[in-house]
Amino acid sequence: MADNCVRARHRRVSGHTVIDVESDRLAMVLAPQLGGRILSLRLDGVEFLYRSDELLDEECGARDVAAVGPHQGEMADWRNWGGDKTWPAPQGWSGPAEWAGPPDPVLDSGRYEAHIHQDADGQGACVTLTSGHDPRTGLQLRREVSLAAGRTDVRLRLIGTNTSAMPVRWALWNITQLPGQPAERHGDGVWIGLADSGLRGTTADPSTVTQLVAGTGNPRVEQHGPQLAHVPAQSVVGKAGFPTALGWIAHVGRAGTWVQRFAVDPSALYPDAGSRAEVWLEHPLDTPLAHLGGLRPTHWIVECEVLGPYVELQPGDSMHLDTTVVLGPHGGPVTEVGAWGWWNRPLRVEAMPAGAGLRLSGQMVPCSDAATGLAVRVTGNGRFDSWTHRTGIRLRAGEPVDLDRLPLLSGAPGDVVEVLLGEKDDALVVGRSNTS
Numbered sequence: 001m002a003d004n005c006v007r008a009r010h011r012r013v014s015g016h017t018v019i020d021v022e023s024d025r026l027a028m029v030l031a032p033q034l035g036g037r038i039l040s041l042r043l044d045g046v047e048f049l050y051r052s053d054e055l056l057d058e059e060c061g062a063r064d065v066a067a068v069g070p071h072q073g074e075m076a077d078w079r080n081w082g083g084d085k086t087w088p089a090p091q092g093w094s095g096p097a098e099w100a101g102p103p104d105p106v107l108d109s110g111r112y113e114a115h116i117h118q119d120a121d122g123q124g125a126c127v128t129l130t131s132g133h134d135p136r137t138g139l140q141l142r143r144e145v146s147l148a149a150g151r152t153d154v155r156l157r158l159i160g161t162n163t164s165a166m167p168v169r170w171a172l173w174n175i176t177q178l179p180g181q182p183a184e185r186h187g188d189g190v191w192i193g194l195a196d197s198g199l200r201g202t203t204a205d206p207s208t209v210t211q212l213v214a215g216t217g218n219p220r221v222e223q224h225g226p227q228l229a230h231v232p233a234q235s236v237v238g239k240a241g242f243p244t245a246l247g248w249i250a251h252v253g254r255a256g257t258w259v260q261r262f263a264v265d266p267s268a269l270y271p272d273a274g275s276r277a278e279v280w281l282e283h284p285l286d287t288p289l290a291h292l293g294g295l296r297p298t299h300w301i302v303e304c305e306v307l308g309p310y311v312e313l314q315p316g317d318s319m320h321l322d323t324t325v326v327l328g329p330h331g332g333p334v335t336e337v338g339a340w341g342w343w344n345r346p347l348r349v350e351a352m353p354a355g356a357g358l359r360l361s362g363q364m365v366p367c368s369d370a371a372t373g374l375a376v377r378v379t380g381n382g383r384f385d386s387w388t389h390r391t392g393i394r395l396r397a398g399e400p401v402d403l404d405r406l407p408l409l410s411g412a413p414g415d416v417v418e419v420l421l422g423e424k425d426d427a428l429v430v431g432r433s434n435t436s
Contacts, residue, residue, distance in 0.1 A: 028147065028154065038145065039060045039082065049178060074293045088139055088160065099136070104134075124146065128145075133163045141159070154325045158323070160313070183234075187330070188253060192245055194245060212278065237285065239278055239303075242277045243274035253302070257328045259342055262322070277306050279305070306323060328365045347417070349435045351412060355412065357409055361404045368395075377389075378410070378416070414434070416435070
């Protein structure tokens with residue numbers, strides 16, 4: 001495939017047909033007949049998603065072709081193919097206001113209709129996956145998966161439409177399964193950006209974390225300052241929710257760093273005690289969990305889940321949730337995320353003794369190629385003048401930018417330093433720090 005080109009094609013595998021979408025860096029495998037899942041997501045050939053090697057072969061084909069198709073039953077009967085999928089929330093089995101799955105014969109395991117749209121210039125492609133009508137919820141789900149050249153991110157637009165004759169009330173819920181394991185390196189686990197709670201300790205603030213499911217116990221959650229929570233790798237089956245999630249969640253593991261940005265509405269009501277994001281952990285068990293429908297995990301799995309708010313839908317009405325998934329290398333904790341990428345180590349600026357200048361530190365990872373490069377702007381303390389330093393660094397999607405290697409900059413204590421993508425008037429500020 002030519003560089004900077006995106007292509008999508010159908011491919012027949014054992015038991016079903018998948019859609020391959022590829023750019024020069026990213027490759028996806030979509031499975032319309034397995035509930036519209038993304039079964040594989042790779043950056044430079046490295047797989048980031050979990051998928052069941054008991055149900056699927058290396059080509060994403062079914063090991064048992066009879067397993068492909070709608071099915072239902074108890075949780076113990078669920079065919080967990082893995083990957084990334086969309087469900088309605090809230091989940092539950094107590095009445096019609098809760099989605100009683102998985103398993104589920106329409107939205108989770110049913111056939112989705114697939115349509116491919118490719119840009120005429122080859123710079124992008126979008127695959128639309130649309131479920132059948134689900135009489136249980138009244139919903140039809142649609143997933144729009146888009147990939148563009150020169151980027152290390154995938155855009156997902158999730159749409160739920162009321163195709164019934166009655167009003168319904170649901171929220172959109174996207175679930176990504178990633179390989180879990182005991183912690184091995186600094187920064188492994190799940191990181192969640194939070195609205196500032198004012199907490200400065202390392203114990204999770206009860207107002208920012210809700211324990212939702214205790215399979216074998218409650219996941220341990222650590223708080224790193226007022227706007228950052230961490231769920232480390234651990235041997236537990238359970239789920240925690242985050243009502244003050246700011247709009248991003250990241251998983252750092254063996255493959256590297258997986259980040260998802262999503263829209264939040266601070267004024268809206270969310271399912272699961274107000275959770276905007278959730279983390280489910282599981283590890284292999286010898287015996288089923290009777291209180292969870294006989295579920296018996298057989299692998300280490302981390303689920304990063306994002307939710308939209310409750311929406312009251314009249315017949316024909318739709319709701320949507322926009323998310324973006326970004327991939328990159330393992331760089332330790334994820335401390336801040338934006339549309340431009342993320343910071344592994346936040347920007348810090350130190351004034352050197354005897355007026356020798358300013359030393360910058362920090363590491364960021366951009367998600368798109370940018371020929372305009374990186375610049376640093378210094379604004380004097382108490383002055384109105386500012387100047388921009390062109391660093392000479394050219395940006396490549398998914399490659400870390402280490403500010404520690406920049407030479408000392410002119411400046412003094414109290415100066416404000418901004419890191420910018422681009423060197424012109426429309427440059428984007430991606431980091432700001434006062435000089436210490």
